[in-house]
Amino acid sequence: MGQKGDKILAERRILPFGDPILRKISKPVTGIDSKLLNLLGDLVDTLYATDGRAGLAAPQIGSLKRIVVMDCGKGLIELINPEMIEMQGEQIGPEACLSLPDYTGFVKRAQYVKIKAINRRGQSYFLEGEDFLARCIQHEMDHLEGVLFIDRIQGNALVHDQTRQKVNVRDVPGFMATGIGNPLSLKK
Known part of the structure; x- marks a missing residue:
């Protein structure tokens, strides 16, 4: 925990790929209280303290709540x-994940999405997104269902960001440790 000006930062550890919490389905939030607002704050602090980030879901910091924070370049979005x-x-484009740093893969997503969510004041609202924002929304909402971007990789190939070498998703450290060969096939 650090400090920036008068604000205490509550940066949390991001769970790595292979942690079983990342494969669990998150539970709906039933009310807005100080504990939930603190969790939102921790998510925001962790998101902004992390390089190469666009979004972060609560399961990635160990909380199985249906909460997402994102900044896809136009400011903070809390869902x-x-x-x-x-x-x-339909769009196919590169994706990466804070729980699996150093790897990028191509994923097929919807080009446009419309979602309904609740804000920190408990008010319902709608959000529409296209292109990169649509991709971010879908990626982070997948986390709430225990689905990771590697489950949707086109051709089972990832690229290691530093070496630029192609890697089969099954060869990524921790993949077999999940005990789940193809998580999507189990969720049907």
């Missing part, structure tokens, strides 16, 4: 109990 309302189109 509590996000629900997918609409998906359209």
